[in-house]
Amino acid sequence: MRYLVTYDTQHGSAKRLAQIIAQRLDCLCVNVDTPFQAEDESVYDTLVLVFGFRGPYTAQLTKLFLNNMKGKLHYKHLVVVGEGLFSEKEFPSVAEGIRGIAEPYSFRQYFMKGQLRVNTLTPEEQALLGKFSQLTGMQITDMGEFDPETAAGIAEQIAADTKELPIPEDPNGGQKKWICSVCGYVHTGDTPPESCPTCRQPASAFKPLT
Ligand SMILES: Cc1cc2nc3c(=O)[nH]c(=O)nc-3n(C[C@H](O)[C@H](O)[C@H](O)COP(=O)(O)O)c2cc1C
Structure with a gap:
């Protein structure tokens, strides 16, 4: 652990x-x-x-x-x-x-x-x-x-x-994440979303999160 x-x-x-x-x-x-x-x-x-x-x-x-x-x-x-x-x-x-x-x-x-x-x-x-x-x-x-x-x-x-608790597997672990550079919304997926669900910015506003 x-x-x-x-x-x-x-x-x-x-x-x-x-x-x-x-x-x-x-x-x-x-x-x-x-x-x-x-x-x-x-x-x-x-x-x-x-x-x-x-x-x-x-x-x-x-x-x-x-x-x-x-x-x-x-x-x-x-x-x-x-x-x-x-x-x-x-x-x-x-x-x-x-x-x-x-x-x-x-x-x-x-x-x-x-x-x-x-x-x-x-x-x-x-x-x-x-x-x-x-x-x-x-x-x-x-x-x-x-x-x-x-x-x-x-x-x-x-x-x-x-100490004996199972270590849960994050289903999003290893998947790519993208952050909206305007509002900070984080999207998980291979590509950014078409638009930000919170501030409506286009996909180009998303940067890969490392
Ligand atoms: C301003 C103030 C408010 C406090 N309020 C509470 C409270 O609501 N409940 C409680 O159990 N202790 C309360 N205490 C006591 C603290 O929890 C205790 O002193 C604790 O050790 C503080 O932790 P710290 O040294 O990490 O800041 C208060 C202490 C202070 C100075």
Whole structure:
């Protein structure tokens, strides 16, 4: 099984977790926000997305990335790993939303309790948490600890749950792809389409995608 791990982090906990997972899976670990190998889906069979919870901004960059990858993950296994302080119950619906964007071949999800160090937050984040605190009556202080052993346990579980998975064959694998130079629509086939189904440009607007 070829893996790739990405992380979506603000304060580094999701990155630490992602690195522990990548080490166990013996694969590359990259920030989901940077141009990277994840966009070349031919280099992995299983994509592991790790993100820290951030209220309404949870997994924002991960979702953006998946929107850019639309239609490319049908023949990939997807693993979603959330890391947060109190959203364990919310996590399945967040993970389900991510699954809906990616539409992968198979899907697994894992949650790890996170940590919060208030003095590492930006003033904006402290203000956001201040509002949250007012709404919920919950006092926001330093909470939790990043536990490398829990992280290693999750990594072990991911390895065990995915290593025997069949590697799905992409029916479009090996086929030529063409990209519309105006709107970015990707067409699979020996020749470009007569016109672009999204922006109506003629076949000449299509360039081979390598
Ligand atoms: C602005 C902000 C919002 C947060 N919102 C949530 C939340 O909705 N649910 C949750 O479980 N944890 C929440 N947390 C806690 C973080 O998920 C936790 O600190 C996590 O370790 C952050 O991951 P990171 O270090 O990779 O950014 C929030 C933290 C901050 C700073």
